[in-house]
Amino acid sequence: MPSAVHAPAVRPPHPVGQLSTVVGSQGLFDLAARLTELERWIGGELRDFERDLATVPRGVRAVQAAAHHLLDLGGKHLRPMCVALAAKVGAGFGDRARQLAVAVELVHTATLLHDDVVDLAATRRGEPTARTIYGNAASIFAGDWLLVDALRRIRGTGYGDLLDEMLAIIEEMILAESLQLERRGQVGGDVADYFRVAEGKTAALFRWAMRAGARAGECSPEVARGLERFGLELGVGFQIVDDCLDFAGDAAVTGKALYTDLREGKLTYPILLGLERDPSLEALVAEAIARADAPAGEQIAQHRAIAERIHGSGALAEARRAASERIARAVAALAVVPEGAGKAALTTVAEATATREK
Amino acid sequence: MPSAVHAPAVRPPHPVGQLSTVVGSQGLFDLAARLTELERWIGGELRDFERDLATVPRGVRAVQAAAHHLLDLGGKHLRPMCVALAAKVGAGFGDRARQLAVAVELVHTATLLHDDVVDLAATRRGEPTARTIYGNAASIFAGDWLLVDALRRIRGTGYGDLLDEMLAIIEEMILAESLQLERRGQVGGDVADYFRVAEGKTAALFRWAMRAGARAGECSPEVARGLERFGLELGVGFQIVDDCLDFAGDAAVTGKALYTDLREGKLTYPILLGLERDPSLEALVAEAIARADAPAGEQIAQHRAIAERIHGSGALAEARRAASERIARAVAALAVVPEGAGKAALTTVAEATATREK
Numbered sequence: 001m002p003s004a005v006h007a008p009a010v011r012p013p014h015p016v017g018q019l020s021t022v023v024g025s026q027g028l029f030d031l032a033a034r035l036t037e038l039e040r041w042i043g044g045e046l047r048d049f050e051r052d053l054a055t056v057p058r059g060v061r062a063v064q065a066a067a068h069h070l071l072d073l074g075g076k077h078l079r080p081m082c083v084a085l086a087a088k089v090g091a092g093f094g095d096r097a098r099q100l101a102v103a104v105e106l107v108h109t110a111t112l113l114h115d116d117v118v119d120l121a122a123t124r125r126g127e128p129t130a131r132t133i134y135g136n137a138a139s140i141f142a143g144d145w146l147l148v149d150a151l152r153r154i155r156g157t158g159y160g161d162l163l164d165e166m167l168a169i170i171e172e173m174i175l176a177e178s179l180q181l182e183r184r185g186q187v188g189g190d191v192a193d194y195f196r197v198a199e200g201k202t203a204a205l206f207r208w209a210m211r212a213g214a215r216a217g218e219c220s221p222e223v224a225r226g227l228e229r230f231g232l233e234l235g236v237g238f239q240i241v242d243d244c245l246d247f248a249g250d251a252a253v254t255g256k257a258l259y260t261d262l263r264e265g266k267l268t269y270p271i272l273l274g275l276e277r278d279p280s281l282e283a284l285v286a287e288a289i290a291r292a293d294a295p296a297g298e299q300i301a302q303h304r305a306i307a308e309r310i311h312g313s314g315a316l317a318e319a320r321r322a323a324s325e326r327i328a329r330a331v332a333a334l335a336v337v338p339e340g341a342g343k344a345a346l347t348t349v350a351e352a353t354a355t356r357e358k
Numbered sequence: 359m360p361s362a363v364h365a366p367a368v369r370p371p372h373p374v375g376q377l378s379t380v381v382g383s384q385g386l387f388d389l390a391a392r393l394t395e396l397e398r399w400i401g402g403e404l405r406d407f408e409r410d411l412a413t414v415p416r417g418v419r420a421v422q423a424a425a426h427h428l429l430d431l432g433g434k435h436l437r438p439m440c441v442a443l444a445a446k447v448g449a450g451f452g453d454r455a456r457q458l459a460v461a462v463e464l465v466h467t468a469t470l471l472h473d474d475v476v477d478l479a480a481t482r483r484g485e486p487t488a489r490t491i492y493g494n495a496a497s498i499f500a501g502d503w504l505l506v507d508a509l510r511r512i513r514g515t516g517y518g519d520l521l522d523e524m525l526a527i528i529e530e531m532i533l534a535e536s537l538q539l540e541r542r543g544q545v546g547g548d549v550a551d552y553f554r555v556a557e558g559k560t561a562a563l564f565r566w567a568m569r570a571g572a573r574a575g576e577c578s579p580e581v582a583r584g585l586e587r588f589g590l591e592l593g594v595g596f597q598i599v600d601d602c603l604d605f606a607g608d609a610a611v612t613g614k615a616l617y618t619d620l621r622e623g624k625l626t627y628p629i630l631l632g633l634e635r636d637p638s639l640e641a642l643v644a645e646a647i648a649r650a651d652a653p654a655g656e657q658i659a660q661h662r663a664i665a666e667r668i669h670g671s672g673a674l675a676e677a678r679r680a681a682s683e684r685i686a687r688a689v690a691a692l693a694v695v696p697e698g699a700g701k702a703a704l705t706t707v708a709e710a711t712a713t714r715e716k
Contacts, residue, residue, distance in 0.1 A: 061533050114498055114499070155525070174506070178496065
């Protein structure tokens with residue numbers, strides 16, 4: 001185990017900028033222009049958020065180094081952006097809203113640290129996972145540590161209802177992870193279970209982010225409900241896109257290896273759709289799962305073959321359509337939100353999520 | 359992974375009864391008689407606590423089954439007993455105190471579920487660990503789940519200060535676990551670090567248990583401080599006895615394999631004292647740690663030889679004396695507590711801890 005070191009804080013490129021580059025390169029110029037607008041609208045707040053995120057104590061322990069290893073790699077900061085945007089729909093992104101934004105990013109990071117141990121993942125955000133550098137144990141404790149830090153920050157804001165809701169959501173996330181574990185490797189999984197997992201594991205935290213921003217921004221109950229609904233639908237859409245990128249993404253862009261879901265026996269939405277459309281895939285997928293412990297080099301040809309069949313069956317396109325539909329529902333939930341820059345910004349984020357490549 | 363099942367609730371023998379049997383068999387008749395008195399004093403409250411503990415939802419998920427696997431094995435319930443006794447020093451063990459007692463047991467159980475993954479432990483309380491039955495992943499998530507349940511219960515009591523203190527203590531526990539991880543396998547460890555780990559990993563939760571009981575029992579600030587001090591000293595004493603039992607305990611009684619600390623490269627207090635008293639032990643311990651991955655059968659002779667030298671050097675007796683001294687300090691901290699059955703009961707628990715065999 002390496003000793004705990006004070007790694008220099010690597011400031012990632014700005015998250016809005018990241019989205020913008022990707023989309024611009026796709027030739028979606030209208031969306032790109034709107035992302036530039038988004039950057040003007042929310043960039044200052046996100047920089048304030050990043051300044052607060054940097055206040056998570058570095059300390060001298062290996063768990064703290066493990067936590068900061070992942071935090072320093074930045075990520076998209078999409079959940080904090082949701083807090084900021086919801087707050088700006090209301091009275092603005094003040095001190096307490098910023099603490100809530102930091103908290104949601106810490107909870108998200110904590111789940112990644114635990115997930116990487118559960119999945120024995122080697123890379124994340126284009127770098128070795130914390131567990132490969134500091135060990136599984138440090139990665140588990142690092143997740144616990146960030147979770148506690150997040151809860152203390154929420155508690156510090158004085159919003160008791162948000163603390164209760166976060167505790168309920170963490171439970172929801174754990175039960176969804178458990179369901180995913182239990183279904184792992186079972187060919188012929190259930191689409192309803194897939195959505196149960198996506199809502200619990202991913203969308204619940206987006207929902208909380210929107211609720212937290214609305215609360216700190218003192219939005220009306222009706223607007224707050226609309227924003228929460230936006231978070232839920234956006235989260236499910238985001239998860240489906242994530243699953244598609246595992247088959248069709250560019251590893252150099254996503255920072256993650258391809259076909260990891262298949263390797264981990266996770267029957268994601270494109271796989272489930274592929275199995276429905278092309279029943280002969282079943283034997284292939286079952287064999288791939290059975291050989292999950294084989295060296296990666298031996299598996300890659302098989303995984304590529306499955307990916308091509310899923311692509312060829314139209315399942316990948318259908319999954320992308322399902323994601324777009326969810327994101328359209330997210331935008332529709334904004335009907336109760338007064339017209340303005342805030343609503344426009346949320347719409348832009350949703351549309352960028354539908355087309356994201358990382 | 360086995361599917362989540364509703365295991366029948368195995369009610370363990372009563373914790374006070376467990377202590378009593380062990381001590382009685384040692385011929386400590388006076389203490390045995392006082393333990394019978396303790397059972398009369400606190401037995402009803404502990405049964406109420408057990409009834410509440412049984413309300414932790416069983417659910418259908420593997421994480422819940424993993425959590426209940428360990429909860430159903432019972433354990434000593436020493437931390438909840440601390441809550442109950444501190445509360446009875448004051449106004450009594452009411453509904454809120456009972457919730458706090460359940461919470462402290464859940465936090466303790468959560469740490470065991472994570473520790474067993476970190477240590478790759480095979481048995482706990484005489485049974486296979488949850489991780490060997492449900493897998494490491496389910497055991498990690500089960501710990502997370504119990505932690506969240508505990509925090510929700512504390513929050514439900516309305517004692518905001520106890521919630522803040524518990525969050526601070528969980529952080530303390532994590533940082534102590536991290537220090538232990540970093541020191542693991544380093545022969546020639548530091549006694550000061552040992553006590554730092556024991557205070558953070560073990561004693562902090564005993565301290566919280568006493569504080570929580572005092573708070574719910576509306577004790578005066580002075581009495582509450584004395585009770586907290588009792589918890590801290592008792593916790594350190596308890597940990598030293600635990601370390602000694604790893605060398606000299608009876609595996610059939612403790613439910614744990616012998617020499618696990620050595621196997622896991624943890625330089626506990628008896629080992630540190632042994633190294634001080636018999637420098638030639640250093641090479642032997644270093645070799646044992648280096649061979650930690652060898653089959654258990656090949657290691658056992660070496661571990662036994664080390665245990666005998668530690669015993670022969672007088673280090674084990676010295677460690678037991680250090681534990682007794684801590685426990686004497688715990689009893690001394692009760693000076694501010696009014697005379698009565700509550701104080702007598704705490705004294706009995708402390709003395710039973712010093713002589714415990716499991």
